[in-house]
Amino acid sequence: MNGAQALIRTLVDAGVDVCFTNPGTSEMHFVAAVDEVPGMRTILGLFEGVVTGAADGYARMTGHPAATLLHLGPGMANGMANLHNARRARVPLLNIVGDHATHHKRYDAPLESDIDGAAATFSGWVRRPMRTEDLALAAAEAVGAAMGPPRQIATLILPADVSWGEGGTPAPPPPQRPAGVVSDDVVNGVASVLGSGAPCILLLGGAANDEASLRSASRIASATGARLLTETFPTRVARGAGVPAVDRLQYLSEFAAAQLEGTRHLVLVDAKSPVAFFAYPGAPGDLVPEGCEVHVLATSAEDAPGALAQLADRVAADEDPVLSPARRPDRPTGALTAEAAAQALGALLPEGAVVVDEAATSGIWAPGATAGAPRHDWLTLTGGAIGIGLPLAVGAAVGVPDRKVIALQADGSAMYTIQALWTMAREHLDVTTVLFNNHSYAILNMELQRVGAHPGPKALDMLDLSRPDLDFTLLARGMGVDAVRATTAEELTVALERTLAEPGPHLVEAIL
């Protein structure tokens, strides 16, 4: 058994049985081994940002790591922006980065680069096994490291000769380490803070936005008067009718500051203390109000849902959660605006949908319009590196094939990883992409004003996507995805209704 075969057997035995790939020559033995060892599903992306973003989406929906297969340093670099997002999402993810054979490194061949150095910038765990007999054990450790706690990115650098060499032996799955249990002392401490009568906020992040956590948090809020907020860009939030509704901390820091104003105790539940997304001249970076004390109920290495349940039992034993009522907006009519698009979505969102939101400024009405739609999950851009939406939709659709995935996608962001559409077509993924085409980097026009800059024509030109206009209908068809263009609210609604009813990938271009 060669190294690659032992590696794949080890991964499959450890439950890592999906690999998003963009291989090259140094990965060819891994590629061949996928047929020789059963159980690994391989999914090709035409660009590595698709591969890594898909692994993130898969992890968000399944809780398990997918593997990626990347070609040396440049292949990994192409996937780094979405690995940055995955790091911020705190998902488990396992990169396999092929490298030159150990004896070839010294020649500084053209594709040689510092993989280890670059991998260290986004990985919680990096290893480079140097012998075939060490590979499988390193792979098992990588899976264990990815699963945590805390969940993180593990990067296994795989020299070609370690992959092709004989003498590989599969390793047993890594021990499962449960998330740390939050102590009674911590729970009691937070309970007494909440009972103090001073204004409190629970900020929910990471794993603390699933339905059970939201129910616990809602009970706690009802019993204590504490307010609830979800972090600005959550990894995954349960939403919809029958689920407690929690506002998100706003992106614009002046609005976030208003949300937090007057708070005396901020309790972090698998969330980071709030800071401004960007610095602006004269504006504060730390959003915790003056005089507000910050407490930690659970870190990302701890069982946040469990801690919330404990806390709810402690302070809200008799409370029921406040659930969102079922409520849909009417079908929109007239001009196609971002608000009308949100109404169409709210009117039609199917039960169990997964909404991937990289709609930027075009998406601001979507959460409100879908708050009472049937139960669904919402995934966001966690790390600010645009170009995650379509890949995330790929991974989510692979992870939960029985659920409809709806990608709300801004035009500018879409162009970073537009190749994801091809993978949707190849794998017949059940994704409907709503592509908001407003012909601009609209969010940057806003930011340009906010930083106090005074733009001239060259500056504005750098934020404009209308010369020439992008035609996403043609782009989607060019990659084998059914696509239609909507220019009125009615057209969008009809298109959305049709594509939500038909399995397989579709793109609806909403011309705003």
Place this chain on the structure above:
Amino acid sequence: MNGAQALIRTLVDAGVDVCFTNPGTSEMHFVAAVDEVPGMRTILGLFEGVVTGAADGYARMTGHPAATLLHLGPGMANGMANLHNARRARVPLLNIVGDHATHHKRYDAPLESDIDGAAATFSGWVRRPMRTEDLALAAAEAVGAAMGPPRQIATLILPADVSWGEGGTPAPPPPQRPAGVVSDDVVNGVASVLGSGAPCILLLGGAANDEASLRSASRIASATGARLLTETFPTRVARGAGVPAVDRLQYLSEFAAAQLEGTRHLVLVDAKSPVAFFAYPGAPGDLVPEGCEVHVLATSAEDAPGALAQLADRVAADEDPVLSPARRPDRPTGALTAEAAAQALGALLPEGAVVVDEAATSGIWAPGATAGAPRHDWLTLTGGAIGIGLPLAVGAAVGVPDRKVIALQADGSAMYTIQALWTMAREHLDVTTVLFNNHSYAILNMELQRVGAHPGPKALDMLDLSRPDLDFTLLARGMGVDAVRATTAEELTVALERTLAEPGPHLVEAIL
């Protein structure tokens, strides 16, 4: 004057007056300053790999650095693969990577990442000025570092507050440091090696493939019997009728070994000693034959064309170079094969064309078919990170707007940076792209055999691009580029003739 204004003034004064951009919020003051300070041309790319590859192409054709404007760590990461290629091309290039304000770094905001660590993997020079008053001097030093010698990538990390702060003062252009002059001793040493009667090869790389260098080298070869080779993936080679023809060292190492066999003296002229591109089981990595001595006439920090001229004067004072005769193939007819496409190119290539070659397996006949075409330059994929062709064409067309750029582009590679087509349309660049659509990663099918792997259906599926077929005509039109599909040799020839006659971007999809 704020930092950004002082920075741009300094760059323009130092001759860096083209900036390929993909900005975000942290770069907004730079964006605004482009209107406030005259002289900087900004060119938007929809993905950072377009931006960095274009800067490489610009540098190859002008000898001067362009600037790039990139958005924090993820934006830089998206450009890293083509920066890897630029590093291998040994071109001058200046990255400006926006970062959070100095006082914002400590908050670990979502877009925070280790820019310095990642930049170090491809840059010869990295600096992060921390005060506005230090910025312009750092920028001037960056330009100086990029110009070398040796030419290299300089990365200036620009904190947002250093950019927006007042108190900027433009810095004078950096001193120009000429490439080192190769000593008479070295030239005489090589001369005596060449006169030894033993089999010698001059391997030409970097700057030693311009027309003057090739003429010197040809004279040397005629006088001494030395053979000439150009490195496998040269940055830029002068070619065509009236220019000495020099074979390239082959990519497949068994063929390269055959080219080098029996050589007793290998003289490197701004070239690296030849090694295998990849390791293969049982195959050697170092391609220098047993018993062959390696000599260095000029390093990349030295004046290689000057050294060749000195050497030619020393050993070949009375020799004329051997020039390629003018000769074009007939227009091809019948089935559209890669060979027929090469013939069409050879039949029609205009005087002064710049050929960007990322055609991979589809391009192997192109150099032969164009050897006697009118004088032109040929640019290749220097670092093995695919996805450079279309961006390189963008940069070349910006750098030499009076010359026709012809991009020979493989389908798989094209998809990594397909967004470059939009920039071609926006800037009305005079580029004809010949897109070879063979529906596969054909080179990997070859590599899969060569590494000794035995592929099964899943493996072959990972190298297949036919499910669904990509339609590059639709993709190009979706980005505003005129496109036509050719399925016979005649159709390709007609399409090529038309698009070469019409300015502006065109894409001809050759269905192989």
